[in-house]
Amino acid sequence: MSEVKEIKKKATRESYGEALTELAEKYPDLVVLDADLAAATKTGIFKKAYPERFFDCGIAEENMMGVAAGLAASGKIPFASTFAMFAAGRAYEIVRNSIGYPHLNVKIGATHAGISVGEDGATHQCNEDIALMRTIPGMTVIVPCDDVEAKAAVAAAIQYQGPVYMRFGRLAVPVLNDPETYQFQWGKGVTLRDGNDLTIIATGLMVAEAVQAADSLREQGISARVINIHTIKPLDEEIVLKAAQETGKLLTVEEHSVIGGLGSAVAECVSENCPVPVVRIGVNDEFGYSGPAVDLLKEFGLSAENIINTAKKMLNQ
Amino acid sequence: MDEAMKKQLRKMAVNVRKGILTGTFHAKSGHPGGSLSVADLLVYLYECRIHVNPANPEDPERDRLVLSKGHTAPALYAVLAEEDFFDKSELEKLRHIGAMLQGHPCIQTPGIDMSSGSLGQGISAACGMALAAKLDRKNYHVYTILGDGEIQEGQVWEAAMFAAHYKLDNLTAIIDNNGLQIDGKITEVCSPEPIDEKFRAFGWHVIVVEDAHDFDQLEQAFTEADRITGKPVAIIQKSIKGKGVSFMENQVSWHGAAPNAEQYAQAMQELETALAELEGSSCLR
Numbered sequence: 237m238s239e240v241k242e243i244k245k246k247a248t249r250e251s252y253g254e255a256l257t258e259l260a261e262k263y264p265d266l267v268v269l270d271a272d273l274a275a276a277t278k279t280g281i282f283k284k285a286y287p288e289r290f291f292d293c294g295i296a297e298e299n300m301m302g303v304a305a306g307l308a309a310s311g312k313i314p315f316a317s318t319f320a321m322f323a324a325g326r327a328y329e330i331v332r333n334s335i336g337y338p339h340l341n342v343k344i345g346a347t348h349a350g351i352s353v354g355e356d357g358a359t360h361q362c363n364e365d366i367a368l369m370r371t372i373p374g375m376t377v378i379v380p381c382d383d384v385e386a387k388a389a390v391a392a393a394i395q396y397q398g399p400v401y402m403r404f405g406r407l408a409v410p411v412l413n414d415p416e417t418y419q420f421q422w423g424k425g426v427t428l429r430d431g432n433d434l435t436i437i438a439t440g441l442m443v444a445e446a447v448q449a450a451d452s453l454r455e456q457g458i459s460a461r462v463i464n465i466h467t468i469k470p471l472d473e474e475i476v477l478k479a480a481q482e483t484g485k486l487l488t489v490e491e492h493s494v495i496g497g498l499g500s501a502v503a504e505c506v507s508e509n510c511p512v513p514v515v516r517i518g519v520n521d522e523f524g525y526s527g528p529a530v531d532l533l534k535e536f537g538l539s540a541e542n543i544i545n546t547a548k549k550m551l552n553q
Numbered sequence: 554m555d556e557a558m559k560k561q562l563r564k565m566a567v568n569v570r571k572g573i574l575t576g577t578f579h580a581k582s583g584h585p586g587g588s589l590s591v592a593d594l595l596v597y598l599y600e601c602r603i604h605v606n607p608a609n610p611e612d613p614e615r616d617r618l619v620l621s622k623g624h625t626a627p628a629l630y631a632v633l634a635e636e637d638f639f640d641k642s643e644l645e646k647l648r649h650i651g652a653m654l655q656g657h658p659c660i661q662t663p664g665i666d667m668s669s670g671s672l673g674q675g676i677s678a679a680c681g682m683a684l685a686a687k688l689d690r691k692n693y694h695v696y697t698i699l700g701d702g703e704i705q706e707g708q709v710w711e712a713a714m715f716a717a718h719y720k721l722d723n724l725t726a727i728i729d730n731n732g733l734q735i736d737g738k739i740t741e742v743c744s745p746e747p748i749d750e751k752f753r754a755f756g757w758h759v760i761v762v763e764d765a766h767d768f769d770q771l772e773q774a775f776t777e778a779d780r781i782t783g784k785p786v787a788i789i790q791k792s793i794k795g796k797g798v799s800f801m802e803n804q805v806s807w808h809g810a811a812p813n814a815e816q817y818a819q820a821m822q823e824l825e826t827a828l829a830e831l832e833g834s835s836c837l838r
Contacts, residue, residue, distance in 0.1 A: 267688070291684070291719070299677045299711035306681020309660070309667060311613065312688065314681070330674055330708070338660040338668040 245408035248441075249347040251386035252404050253278025256315060256345075257285045258387075263313060263394055269304055271297045271318040276406075277347045279317045297322040301330040301342070308340040313394060316342060320349035320403060324365035335399050336372040343393050344369075344401045349379075350491035351519055351536055352407040352441065354529035361524035367496020369401040370469045376423075377469040379403040379490075379498075381443035384413035385466055388420035396422065405491075407529045409441040423467045425475035429454075431461035434550055435479035438489040439465045439498045442517075442538060446489055449543035460547060471501050473509070480510040485550050487515050491538055494518040515550055517542060554772045560831060562768050565635055566596045567828045570797045571821060572631025572644050578817040580648035583656070586807040588628035590731040590765070590792040591698060595632045597771045598696060607637045610663045616693050617666040617682050621675025622700035622729060623657040624809070629665075630654050638664035673706025675699070676726060680716050683724040683785075698727045702734030704745045710755065716785040717756030724785040725778055726757075729765070731794035733805045752787040765790035799823060 256279065260266055267289045274280035274292065283290040293300035297318050304314040316323070323346040324331070335342045346365060353361045369377045378393070378400060380386035386404060393400040412428075428443070429450045438446035443464045450460040461483055463475055480486060486506065488499035499516030506512055519536055533539060569592045577583035599605070603616040620629050627647065634641045639653060639662075646652040653662055657670025666682070669675040679697035686693050699709065716724055728748060736742045745751070749759045758781045760774045771790070778786040794808070795801030798820045812820055 289688075293715055294711075294718075296708075296711035296714065298673075298708040299680070299715055302674050302677020302708065302712065303681040303684065303715060306619075306667070306678035306683075307685050308681070309678065310617075310682045310685030310689075312681075312685050329671060330677070333668065333671045334674045334678055340660075 244411050246383040246411055247406055247408045248380055248383065248386040248404040249278045249406060251383040252345050252347065252390060252402070253281035255387040255390035256282040259391060259394060260286050260289065265311060266313045266315065266394065267291065267307060269293055269300050269314055269316045271295055271300050271322065273318055277317045277345065279345070297327040298330045301327040302334050304342045305334040305338065305340050308342045309338070314342055315345050317345040317347070319360060320346035320362035320365040321360055324368045324401065325362060328368055332372050336375055339374050339398055341397055342399050344399070345404065346401060347404040348406045349403045350405065350440070351524045351532050351538065352405055352491060352529040354406070354532060355526050357526035358523040363493040363519045363524065364496070365403060366468055366492050366498065367500070370496065370501065374398060375469065376400045376467065378467050379440040380466050381440055381464055382409055382413055383411045384415045384418045385420065388418060389466065392420045392422055403440065405441055407441065410444045412444055412447065423470045423472055425472035426464040426466070427461065427475070428464055429460065429462040431459035432483055433459045434485035434487060434547055435461040435463060435483045436487045436489060436543060436547065437463045437465055437476065437479070437498065437502055439468060440491055442489040442491055445538070445540040446543060448540040449547065452540065452544055453547055458547065458551060458553070465498060468498055468501055471505060473505050476502055476505050477510050480506045480512045485513050487517065487543065487547055487550060489517045489543055491533070492518050494520055513550065515546060517546060554769055559768050562596055562600055564828065564831050565600065566593050567797070567824050567831065568635060569596055569628060569631040571824050572634060572641065573627040574798070574812060574817055574820050576627040576630060576644040576647040576654070577811040579645045581811050582648060583627055583811055584624040584809050585627070585811065586733070586794040586801060586804070587622060587700060587729065587731065588625040589796045589798060589801065590794045591625050591729050592628045592797070593766045593768065594698065594727060594729070594771065594790060595628050597768055599632050599636055601772070602775055603696065605664065607664065610638060614691060614693055617679070617695045619667045619675040619679040619682070619695070619697040620658050620669055621679070621697050622672065622703050623670025623675065626656070626658050626670070629658065633664040636664070672700070672703040673708035676709055676712040679724060679726070680712050680721060683716070683721040684719060686723050687721070693723070695724045696727065697724070698729060700734070701728055701730045701732065701739050701745060701748065702742070704728065704748065705743055713752065713755040713757065720783050721785045722782050725788060726785065727788045727790055729792055730789050731792045733794045733803070733808065735805070735808050737805055748789050757785050757787045760786065760788045762788060762790040765792035766796055797824065797827070
C-alpha cells in the first residue's frame with residue numbers, strides 16, 4: 237500500500253451510479269429516485285441506461301423519501317439519492333417515520349457528504365449525517381472508503397432486507413482495494429495493518445490517510461494497527477474491543493463531526509466494555525467553509541500528517 | 554345506492570363510532586373529533602371500494618389505504634375490527650403498553666398498509682405505492698386520507714406535484730374538510746383555502762362532496778373518480794368534526810381529548826339510540 241499516491245483515484249459517488257447500473261439487470265425490482273441532482277449523484281448513469289426505472293422527484297427530498305417508502309412497501313427496492321445534507325438533514329423526519337419506523341427496504345444513497353464538498357461551503361458540507369442516521373433504530377449506516385468497497389456495499393445493500401444509509405463522497409479518492417479479491421462483509425471491520433502500540437480506526441476517505449499514516453509511523457518505530465470501519469452501524473464491536481484490549485489506545489478518524497459519528501460509536505462501545513483512551517479526529521464542533529476540497533481536508537486536520545502527530549502525542553512521543 | 558345497503562352502512566358507521574369512543578375512553582387519550590368525521594368515509598371505502606382480505610392482509614394485489622391523518626387511527630381500527638382484521642376487544646387496549654393498536658397507525662398491525670401520523674407523510678407513501686402498481690402493471694388502487702389542517706404541510710404539495718407529474722390515476726386522495734384543527738378554525742390558524750383550486754392547479758381532478766356523511770354523495774363522488782384517467786383525483790369531503798355525538802360536533806376541544814366516564818356513557822347512549830332507530834325504522838333521514 238506504500239504506492240497509494242500513484243494508484244488511481246475515483247469518487248465513490250461515481251461508483252454508486254455505476255453499481256446501480258451494473259446491478260439493474262440482475263434485480264428487476266431495483267428503481268432509482270433522485271431530487272434534481274442526477275448529474276451530481278451520478279444516478280444519471282442509471283437514468284441513461286434504464287430511463288423507465290428512474291424517477292426524478294424534483295427538488296423535493298421529503299416527498300422523495302416518502303415515495304421510496306411506498307415503493308418499498310409494495311415490493312420495490314428503491315434507491316433514494318441526493319446530497320447527504322438533504323437526505324439525512326432536510327428529510328430526517330421522513331426517513332425516521334416513513335422508512336425507519338416501518339423498517340422498509342429503502343436504500344438511501346447520500347453523496348457529497350462531509351467537508352470535501354469543497355467550494356460550495358458550509359450549507360452543503362454535511363458533517364452530521366452519520367450521527368443523525370445512527371440514532372434511527374434499525375438503520376444500517378455504511379461509509380465505503382473507495383470505489384471497490386462502494387460498489388460492493390451497493391450490491392450487499394440490495395441483498396439486505398431493511399433500510400440502509402450509504403454515504404458517498406464528491407472528491408476522487410485512492411482506490412485501495414483489489415476488485416478481484418475484495419469481499420464486503422456486512423457489519424465487519426477490516427484490519428488493513430496490524431500493530432500493537434495503538435489502533436487507528438477510520439472510515440470513508442480517511443481510511444487511505446490512516447494507512448498512509450500507519451506506514452509512516454512504522455518507519456518511525458511505532459506499530460499502529462489500522463481498522464477500516466465501513467459499517468458504522470451495526471458497529472463491529474468485536475474488532476473494536478479486540479483492538480482496545482491488545483493495543484490499549486484508539487484513534488478514530490472520520491470526515492464528520494466528532495459528535496455522534498464513528499468516534500462516538502467507538503467511544504460508546506469501549507467505555508462500556510473495555511475502557512481505554514479514545515482520541516477522535518474529525519470536524520470539531522464548527523461549520524465548514526468554502527475552499528478546494530483537498531486544502532479543506534488539511535485545514536480541518538483530516539490528513540495523514542495530523543493522524544501521525546496525534547498518534548505520537550497519544551504515545552507521549 | 555339502494556336503501557338496504559345504505560341502512561347497512563349506517564349501522565356499521567354507528568358501530569364504528571362506538572368503537573372510536575370505546576378506544577379513546579379506555580386509552581384516556583386520542584383524537585375522537587377527527588375520527589368521527591372520517592368514520593362514514595372509512596365505512597364506505599371498506600364496504601364499497603377497497604378490495605382486501607382479512608385472511609391475507611398482505612396480498613400483493615390488494616387495494617391500499619394510507620391514513621395520512623394518522624391521528625384518526627381509532628376510526629380505521631374500528632373499521633378494521635368490523636372487517637375482522639382483528640378482534641374488537643383490541644379497541645379497549647388502544648394505546649396501552651404492549652397493545653396491537655398504537656396511538657398512530659403502525660404497519661405491523663393487520664390491515665394497516667403504512668405507518669403514519671406525522672402529518673404530510675402518508676400521501677408521499679401513497680404516491681410510491683401507486684407508482685409501484687404502475688411499474689408492476691397491477692390493478693390495485695391506492696387511497697389516502699388527509700386532514701384539511703394537514704395540507705398546511707409543505708410535503709403534501711411536493712407529493713401533489715409528483716402524483717400529477719407521473720399521472721397517478723390509480724391514486725385517490727380524500728381531504729377531510731371539517732374546518733377545524735387543534736388551534737382553531739383552519740381559516741384562522743393559517744388558511745389552506747381554497748383547497749379545490751390548489752389541487753386543480755397542481756394538476757388533479759377535484760371532486761367536492763358537500764355532505765361527507767351522506768353515502769349517496771360519497772357513492773356519486775367515487776363513481777366519478779373511477780372515470781378519471783391520466784391524473785390523480787382529490788375528493789374534498791365537507792365533514793363535521795365530532796359527527797354523531799351531540800356534544801362533540803364542531804367542537805375543536807374534542808380534537809385531541811378523550812371522554813370521561815360520564816361523557817362516554819352519554820355518547821354511547823346517543824349511539825345506541827341511533828342504532829335502535831336504524832333497527833326499528835325504515836324511514837331514514
